[in-house]
Amino acid sequence: MQLPHIDPVFFRIGPLEFRWYGLMYILGFMAAYFIILRRVRQRALPLSADDVADVIFNLAVGVILGGRLGYVVFYNASYYLANPLKVFAVWEGGMSFHGGLIGVILAGLLVSRKKGITFFTLADLCALTAPVGLGLGRLGNFINGELFGRVTDMPWGMVFREGGELPRHPSQLYEAILEGPVLFAILMIVGRKExxxxxxxxxxxxxxxxxxxIVEFFREPDSQLGFLLGPFSMGQLLSFPMFLLGVTMALIVTFRGRRAG
Incomplete structure (x- = not known):
């Protein structure tokens, strides 16, 4: 299949361009506001609507700054060391989820102190919002025709403009589904019980x-890095420790909670 041509710019006013990818960020933050506000009210937490808006603003700053710096450090450090002013050229692309997560955690530590709630109470409130933003973001990647997958002979393989003439996995859609609605459903199930x-x-x-x-096995590794450890990409080297840490900590916290109860 040929990737359907979708103009990455959905609206123009003179020299100003409004892109789908940026719109996905805006929609993600808007959804986060309403999700967090609803959960605050369900859990009777001492946060007002203004407090929630302040939380979203701080976390948005953390996502953007952390995501950009994470890309610079994890994915193209040598280029940015040679061209330091390019760090600020965000319109040229280059964001890292793992850097964004670090930025959000740091912002969350600051805002939790400011609002007088524990960090993990705030982190739990925000966890459900992340799959919404991630799913939308991957759709933005798909519209831009970037971060495409490896060459495939599967019938749903797509030809991406920047990926040559051979069909490739639409790995952005794989990620959009797994990191979006699937992960959202898992967190909804976990969050049903106290x-x-x-x-x-x-x-x-x-x-x-x-x-x-998992999806990184289908995604084309970054051209400037390639594979770093056997068949594994930078994304996998950053993500597998997340999985191990997350499982371990979830079990420890659950076990301690049961003993305390």
Missing amino acids: RPAGVEFWTFVAGYGLFRF
Whole structure:
């Protein structure tokens, strides 16, 4: 199949361009606001609508700064060391989920102190919002025709403009489904019962790590890095420890909660 041509710019006003990928970020943050506000009210937490908006703003800053710096450090450090001003050229692309997660955690530590709630209470509130943003973001990657998969002979293989003439896995869609609705459903199930603070957050960490590790087997590795350890990419080397840490911590927190109960 040929990738359907979708203009990455959905609206223009003179020299200004509004892109689908940026719109996905906006929709993700908007969804996060309503999801967190609803969970705050369900759990009777001492946070107002203004507090939730402040949380979203801080986390958005953490996502953007962390995502950009993570890409610079993890995926193209030599290029940015030679061209340091390019670090600020965000319009040229280059964001890392793992850097964004670090940025969100740091922002969450600061805002949890400011709002007078524990970090893991806040992290659990926000965990359910992440699959929404991730799923939308991967759809944005698909529209842009970037981060495509490896060459395949499967009937749903797609020809991407930047990927040559051979059909490739639409790995953006694989990620959109697994990191989006599938992970969302898992977190919904986990969140139905009252659990010790941190379980939902660590479940998200484990789920993302596992799904990203799996999809990377179908995704074309970054051209400037290739494979780093045998058949494994940078994304897998960053994601597999997330899976192990998430599973371990979720079990520890759950076990401690049961003993305390």
